[in-house]
Amino acid sequence: MQINQNDIIESLQQTLKNKRQTHLAFQHIELATLQTIKKKLDVYIEQREKEEEEKNVALIEAKKVIDAMMEKTGLSRSDVVALLSQSAPKKTPKRLRSELKATETSEVNTSSATQKHYVYGDNHLSWNGQGDVPEGLQALIKEGFELSDFEVTHSL
Numbered sequence: 595m596q597i598n599q600n601d602i603i604e605s606l607q608q609t610l611k612n613k614r615q616t617h618l619a620f621q622h623i624e625l626a627t628l629q630t631i632k633k634k635l636d637v638y639i640e641q642r643e644k645e646e647e648e649k650n651v652a653l654i655e656a657k658k659v660i661d662a663m664m665e666k667t668g669l670s671r672s673d674v675v676a677l678l679s680q681s682a683p684k685k686t687p688k689r690l691r692s693e694l695k696a697t698e699t700s701e702v703n704t705s706s707a708t709q710k711h712y713v714y715g716d717n718h719l720s721w722n723g724q725g726d727v728p729e730g731l732q733a734l735i736k737e738g739f740e741l742s743d744f745e746v747t748h749s750l
Contacts, residue, residue, distance in 0.1 A: 612742070612743060612745070613743075614743050614744065615743075615744075615745075615746060618713060618718070618746075660674065709722075710722075710723050710745055710746070711723060711745075711746055712731065712741065712744040712745055712746065713744055713746050714728075714730060714731045714734055714744045715730050715731075715734075719731075727741075731744065
């Protein structure tokens with residue numbers, strides 16, 4: 595079974611959106627491991643911020659060049675947009691078409707292969723979402739929790 599990085603990232607994002615799920619996911623991980631993860635994320639965040647800044651600088655420079663060329667040639671922004679759209683390839687290359695088709699197929703397969711279940715209580719009781727809601731979970735919902743607070747999504 596091949597692990598899809600996008601599925602892992604999506605699952606992690608879903609877990610981190612919910613305080614209870616985050617607690618359940620990380621409660622047994624040693625502090626040193628969590629600190630290592632944090633350090634690696636901090637390094638990656640710094641790298642991404644630098645890349646974003648470089649991209650913004652490049653976009654500003656490109657805009658200056660385009661503005662200078664427009665002034666020199668007398669072209670308007672709509673003229674430049676029209677020229678750029680004419681130069682765009684009419685056909686998607688075969689390799690990209692096959693990659694897009696594979697992505698569409700995998701998205702259909704993963705969406706139908708997602709199963710939700712709910713984990714609740716101190717003993718990490720679970721419910722598969724089928725049938726009546728268990729009493730313990732009902733009690734927590736009556737206390738003000740949302741059902742989504744206990745939702746855990748797994749891809750099959």
